[in-house]
Each structure stands twice: as C-alpha cells, then as structure tokens.
Amino acid sequence: MNIYVLVKRTFDTEEKLVISGGKIQEDGAEFIINPYDEYAIEEAINVRDEHGGEVIVITMGGEDAEKQLRTALAMGADKAVLINTEDDVEEMDQFTSAYILAEYLKDKEADLILAGNVAIDGGSGQVGPRVADLLDINYVTTITSLKIEGEKVTIVRDIEGDAEELETSLPLLVTAQQGLNEPRYPSLPGIMKAKKKPLEELELDDLDIDEDDVEAKTETIEIYLPPAKAAGRILEGDISNQVTELVSLLKNEAKVI
Amino acid sequence: MSKKVLVLGETREGSLRNVSFEAIAAAKKISGGGEVVSVLIGDSVGEFGAELVNYGADRVITVEHPHLKSYTSDGYGQAMMAVIDQEQPEALVFGHTAVGKDLSPKIASKLQTGLISDVTDIEGEGDDAVYIRPIYSGKAFEKVKNKGGIDFITIRPNNIAPLEREERSGDVSSLSVDITNLRTIIQNVVRKSAEGVDLSEAKVIIAGGRGVKSADGFAPLQELADLLGGAVGASRGACDADYVDYSLQIGQTGKVVTPDLYIAAGISGAIQHLAGMSNSKVIVAINKDPEANIFKVADYGIVGDLFEVIPMLTEEFKKVM
Incomplete structure (x- = not known):
C-alpha cells in the first residue's frame, strides 16, 4: 500500500509566545511535530505493518523541518519528503499549502493519505480536506478508529463528542483525532536507522509549480496577544460566606447568571 | 459594495443550532446591506426555514433529499454547490462545527477561494470586513482579510451575538438537487456526549x-x-x-x-x-x-x-x- 502522511512542524505548546515586528518570535523556541500529526504517523505505521507497503512522510517549509521528518522516520516511516518553500513562497495560506501538496501527490497513486485533523498553531483544519478535493478522492475527518479490509474501510469518527461509524473505500484521505492510537516514542535503534533513511528535498520548480499559482487567497494583517487579564479575586472568609459572595458577584458584578 | 451572503443553517436532534442564528448575524455585517440567504440541507428541514427568517435571514433555500439524512461531505457538498451555482454569492458563512469544519474546505477548494476558519469577531463591514481568529490555541489572535473573490468564513459558536428574534417575513423556497455517488455510508452514530446541552x-x-x-x-x-x-x-x-x-x-x-x-x-x-x-x-x-x-x-x-x-x-x- 502507498501510504502518505502530511506532517507540520509547529511551535511547542509549552512555549511562551512573544510577538515582535508583527510576527511570532521563533528564535530559540522549541519546535515539534504537530501533536495530531503524530497520531497520523503512528496509524500509518500500523497500517503498513498489517497490510504491507511503504510510509512516506511529507512536510513543507524550510530546512529546519528536516528535524521533524527525521523524528517521523525514527518512529518507523520509510521515506521523507521536504518540499522547501522557503525561497519561493513569501505568504502562504491553506490554499497555497493544499495546492503544493496536491501537486506533489497527484501522480503518486496514494492508497491512503493521513494527516492531523488540525495544526495547533494555525488551527484551521483545512489542508487535509482541500488536498483530498484536489486529488478527487474521498476524505473522512477527526477519525478515532480505522480498519482496512481489501478496498473496504471501516471508520469511527468523532463528531463533537459523539462517535459516528461509517464505511468507505480506498483511495482515501483521513485526518486523525486524539484517541486514534498512542503514538510511540522513537527508539534508539529507530533513531540510528532514521539517519540512513531517504529524505528527498524538492522545490516548487521540481513540481512545475509557478509561484503565481500558489499565491495566498487571504492575508494576515496583524498578529497580537490577547489583552492581559487583570488578576482575579481570591475570596476570603469561611467557605459558606465565600459561596454566598461568589453567587452575588456572578449575579450582580459579572452578570452571568 | 454590498454583498450577497449565503449562510449554512444547521440542525441537531430536531432543532436549529444557535450557531445558525449567529452565522446570520455575521453575514449581515459582511453583507454591508446586501442580501442574506440561509441554506438548510437535510432529508426534512423545510419546517425550520421560517425561524431562520425570524433571526434575520432575508430568504431561505432548502435542499431536501433522502441521501442528505446524515451529513456526508459528498452529499452536502453537492447540495451546497448547487445552491452556490444558482445564487452566485459574494460571501459564505458556516459554523465552525463538526459539519462546517468538514464541509467548508471542500467548498473552498471547489471555488478556489480562501477560507478563514474559526472566526470569533468581525471588524468593519462589507468590503472592509476584517476577521479575527485565535491562533496558537488562543494564546494569540490574528486579523485576516480576504484578498479578493468570495469571502468565506466559519464562525466559532458562542462568540458572535445573534440578532434579536422578531416575527419577520421572507421567502422559503426549495431547490431540487440530485444527490449521487456518495463515497461514505454512515452506519450508526453512538451518542457519547451528555444528553441535553451541547x-x-x-x-x-x-x-x-x-x-x-x-x-x-x-x-x-x-x-x-x-x-x-x-x-x-x-x-x-x-x-x-x-x-x-x-x-x-x-x-x-x-x-x-x-x-x-x-x-x-x-x-x-x-x-x-x-x-x-x-x-x-x-x-x-x-x-x-x-x-x-x-x-x-x-x-x-x-x-x-x-x-x-x-x-x-x-x-x-x-x-x-
């Protein structure tokens, strides 16, 4: 089976955000594989181990993203592809990303493409379904279970807390939700092996993409931090008085009741 | 310039979701005085049309078909694209819900437009509309605008206040669409979320x-x-x-x-x-x-x-x- 995983390098959740010059400061910050993409990588490896084939992880961005690709290889992916957009694309949006990924994937005869259901930085959740639409294959988002028998695919997906059971077929793109699996940590032998696994680097030229074709459709005009919240009030006195005071505050001051 | 805005209305367990009314309010702003048309998709949704008008939709279009009983991106995608072909809107507003999140990228891809997801506030009106959305899990916000073509957004529930409900009048019409070739078959939905409030x-x-x-x-x-x-x-x-x-x-x-x-x-x-x-x-x-x-x-x-x-x-x- 030809299995592809779309991976994004993201800012670590634990990092404090600093904005300067209208951009999020990235210097010195830790970067990780988007946590939802880790579920996608793990699932891809499991599918390959059960059905055979090859897992190829793809990302876009600069050379820094090699680190996340090596991590995916260390987890067990077979090959990695970095589409280096650093020099060619100044402003990207989800249209841009999906277009480039789909151009790469269009002649690959992918049976299964996996991605995270959302990236924790941009948080749009668009790229997976957009890629599927461009490739004219079916997609299922926020999946928590995946079973493949021949061409038949049985899926459970999370719909706002409820579990939807459905049937579809390959070729297919799915996006992973928490609960799909428990992503493995790369083992030491895995990390050693990953160093020798193939990592291909491509540029837009290699994909015959013209910069104008991928011009973003939307534009970010400002990034800002939410206003700092004034320190809250810790109530005092005996508990029953605190409770009475709290209810009164919620009713009369905050007016939320 | 005023815009014609299409809004996706959503139902859940036999009633309209609040986000449908919030989306109408968002659409009013984006329309800058233009027409707001609400779209309802399902196997039997006509009865909800009047209520969307009461919350500010100028018109409602329903697409009903047995294959639209459960949401699938193929089924809803065909229904929505048929309405878009007929109405030629200049903006689209969906809820950032399970359905909206799944469907909106497909529609944006077909229309080759941008899509601004998970919007929590709108500044300005009409052509000057700027959309505010949380990034980095709410640790920061960004202001985004559309560079041209159709404005397409999804709105996060509970952030944009709906209009006051009033008895209003507006046309509720139905559009007949042939829904074919669904690649996903929904077998069952297991309710895990608590009864009652979503x-x-x-x-x-x-x-x-x-x-x-x-x-x-x-x-x-x-x-x-x-x-x-x-x-x-x-x-x-x-x-x-x-x-x-x-x-x-x-x-x-x-x-x-x-x-x-x-x-x-x-x-x-x-x-x-x-x-x-x-x-x-x-x-x-x-x-x-x-x-x-x-x-x-x-x-x-x-x-x-x-x-x-x-x-x-x-x-x-x-x-x-």
Missing part, C-alpha cells in the same frame, strides 16, 4: 479535573450544571483517569469552549487545559491548592474542597434563581 454551545460549563477523584465525584458537578442549564466538562487528567468520557475533554486536544461562565473544580490549570477555556467570559476556580495555575486565569477563586463548595454553590444558586 458543550460547545453551552453558556455555563462546570468542569472537573483530577481533583474530582472518581466518576461518582462528577455527580455534584452535573447537578449544578443542570440547575444552571449548563453542561459538564473535564480536564484531560479526569478523562485519562476514566472518570468521564473523552467527549467531555476541554483543552488543546479536546474541545475549545467560550461560555459566559466557566467553573473549574479541582483543575490545576495546565497550559493545555487553559488553551481550551481561557477565552471564557467569566472564570471561577475552585481548588484546594492556593498555588494552582488555574487561579491565574480566574476572575474569582475559592480556595477550598470542591466537594464542600460545589453543593453549597448549588444551594446558594437555588436561592437566587
């Missing part, structure tokens, strides 16, 4: 963490939620410990919520949890540990045992309601 649209949320200590420990939280017409949520810790189902998890993984009132009981306030609730309008923290991180984002805090405080709160609320 967590993502709840005005009041009572959330419990590891401090709740057991599944039974959530009973007093549920009682308070029921009294306030709210929903119960949980931290990842409480879900990992099996006290409640993951469907209740609030946080970076899990649901992002913005209720009017969020009461965090026995939740320490890990950064991942804060990512899911820190934009709530009023936050109350109840925790035994005065150093708990949750107090840093709380508007009001009580340092104490939740098993003592929550039942007392319930009694106190009963007195004033």
Whole structure:
C-alpha cells in the first residue's frame, strides 16, 4: 500500500509566545511535530505493518523541518519528503499549502493519505480536506478508529463528542483525532536507522509549480496577544460566606447568571 | 459594495443550532446591506426555514433529499454547490462545527477561494470586513482579510451575538438537487456526549479535573450544571483517569469552549487545559491548592474542597434563581 502522511512542524505548546515586528518570535523556541500529526504517523505505521507497503512522510517549509521528518522516520516511516518553500513562497495560506501538496501527490497513486485533523498553531483544519478535493478522492475527518479490509474501510469518527461509524473505500484521505492510537516514542535503534533513511528535498520548480499559482487567497494583517487579564479575586472568609459572595458577584458584578 | 451572503443553517436532534442564528448575524455585517440567504440541507428541514427568517435571514433555500439524512461531505457538498451555482454569492458563512469544519474546505477548494476558519469577531463591514481568529490555541489572535473573490468564513459558536428574534417575513423556497455517488455510508452514530446541552454551545460549563477523584465525584458537578442549564466538562487528567468520557475533554486536544461562565473544580490549570477555556467570559476556580495555575486565569477563586463548595454553590444558586 502507498501510504502518505502530511506532517507540520509547529511551535511547542509549552512555549511562551512573544510577538515582535508583527510576527511570532521563533528564535530559540522549541519546535515539534504537530501533536495530531503524530497520531497520523503512528496509524500509518500500523497500517503498513498489517497490510504491507511503504510510509512516506511529507512536510513543507524550510530546512529546519528536516528535524521533524527525521523524528517521523525514527518512529518507523520509510521515506521523507521536504518540499522547501522557503525561497519561493513569501505568504502562504491553506490554499497555497493544499495546492503544493496536491501537486506533489497527484501522480503518486496514494492508497491512503493521513494527516492531523488540525495544526495547533494555525488551527484551521483545512489542508487535509482541500488536498483530498484536489486529488478527487474521498476524505473522512477527526477519525478515532480505522480498519482496512481489501478496498473496504471501516471508520469511527468523532463528531463533537459523539462517535459516528461509517464505511468507505480506498483511495482515501483521513485526518486523525486524539484517541486514534498512542503514538510511540522513537527508539534508539529507530533513531540510528532514521539517519540512513531517504529524505528527498524538492522545490516548487521540481513540481512545475509557478509561484503565481500558489499565491495566498487571504492575508494576515496583524498578529497580537490577547489583552492581559487583570488578576482575579481570591475570596476570603469561611467557605459558606465565600459561596454566598461568589453567587452575588456572578449575579450582580459579572452578570452571568 | 454590498454583498450577497449565503449562510449554512444547521440542525441537531430536531432543532436549529444557535450557531445558525449567529452565522446570520455575521453575514449581515459582511453583507454591508446586501442580501442574506440561509441554506438548510437535510432529508426534512423545510419546517425550520421560517425561524431562520425570524433571526434575520432575508430568504431561505432548502435542499431536501433522502441521501442528505446524515451529513456526508459528498452529499452536502453537492447540495451546497448547487445552491452556490444558482445564487452566485459574494460571501459564505458556516459554523465552525463538526459539519462546517468538514464541509467548508471542500467548498473552498471547489471555488478556489480562501477560507478563514474559526472566526470569533468581525471588524468593519462589507468590503472592509476584517476577521479575527485565535491562533496558537488562543494564546494569540490574528486579523485576516480576504484578498479578493468570495469571502468565506466559519464562525466559532458562542462568540458572535445573534440578532434579536422578531416575527419577520421572507421567502422559503426549495431547490431540487440530485444527490449521487456518495463515497461514505454512515452506519450508526453512538451518542457519547451528555444528553441535553451541547458543550460547545453551552453558556455555563462546570468542569472537573483530577481533583474530582472518581466518576461518582462528577455527580455534584452535573447537578449544578443542570440547575444552571449548563453542561459538564473535564480536564484531560479526569478523562485519562476514566472518570468521564473523552467527549467531555476541554483543552488543546479536546474541545475549545467560550461560555459566559466557566467553573473549574479541582483543575490545576495546565497550559493545555487553559488553551481550551481561557477565552471564557467569566472564570471561577475552585481548588484546594492556593498555588494552582488555574487561579491565574480566574476572575474569582475559592480556595477550598470542591466537594464542600460545589453543593453549597448549588444551594446558594437555588436561592437566587
């Protein structure tokens, strides 16, 4: 089976955000594989181990993203592809990303493409379904279970807390939700092996993409931090008085009741 | 220039979702005085048309077909594209819901447009509309505008106020669409979320963490939620410990919520949890540990045992309601 995983390098959740010059400061910050993409990588490896084939992880961005690709290889992916957009694309949006990924994937005869259901930085959740639409294959988002028998695919997906059971077929793109699996940590032998696994680097030229074709459709005009919240009030006195005071505050001051 | 805006209306368990009314209010702003047309898709949805008009839609178009009983991206995609072909809108507004999140990228791809997802506020009107959306799990915000072509946004539930409901009149028409070649067959939906109030649209949320200590420990939280017409949520810790189902998890993984009132009981306030609730309008923290991180984002805090405080709160609320 030809299995592809779309991976994004993201800012670590634990990092404090600093904005300067209208951009999020990235210097010195830790970067990780988007946590939802880790579920996608793990699932891809499991599918390959059960059905055979090859897992190829793809990302876009600069050379820094090699680190996340090596991590995916260390987890067990077979090959990695970095589409280096650093020099060619100044402003990207989800249209841009999906277009480039789909151009790469269009002649690959992918049976299964996996991605995270959302990236924790941009948080749009668009790229997976957009890629599927461009490739004219079916997609299922926020999946928590995946079973493949021949061409038949049985899926459970999370719909706002409820579990939807459905049937579809390959070729297919799915996006992973928490609960799909428990992503493995790369083992030491895995990390050693990953160093020798193939990592291909491509540029837009290699994909015959013209910069104008991928011009973003939307534009970010400002990034800002939410206003700092004034320190809250810790109530005092005996508990029953605190409770009475709290209810009164919620009713009369905050007016939320 | 005024715009014609198409809005996706959504139903859930036999009634319209609030986000449908919020989307109409958003569309009014974007339209800059143009027409707002609400779209309802399903196997039998005509009865809901009039209510969308009461909330401000100028017109309603329904697409009904047996194959549209359950949402599939193929079925809804065909229905929506047929309406778009007929109406030629200049903007689209969907809810950032399970359906909206799944369907909107497909429609944006087919129209070759941008899509601004998870919008929480709109500045300006008509052609000058600028969309505000949280990024980095709510730790920052960005202002985004469309560079041309169709403005297409999804709005986060509970953030844009709906218009006042009034008896209004407007045309409700149906469009017949042939729905074919569905690649997904829905077998079954297992309800795991609690009965009643939907967590993502709840005005009041009572959330419990590891401090709740057991599944039974959530009973007093549920009682308070029921009294306030709210929903119960949980931290990842409480879900990992099996006290409640993951469907209740609030946080970076899990649901992002913005209720009017969020009461965090026995939740320490890990950064991942804060990512899911820190934009709530009023936050109350109840925790035994005065150093708990949750107090840093709380508007009001009580340092104490939740098993003592929550039942007392319930009694106190009963007195004033």
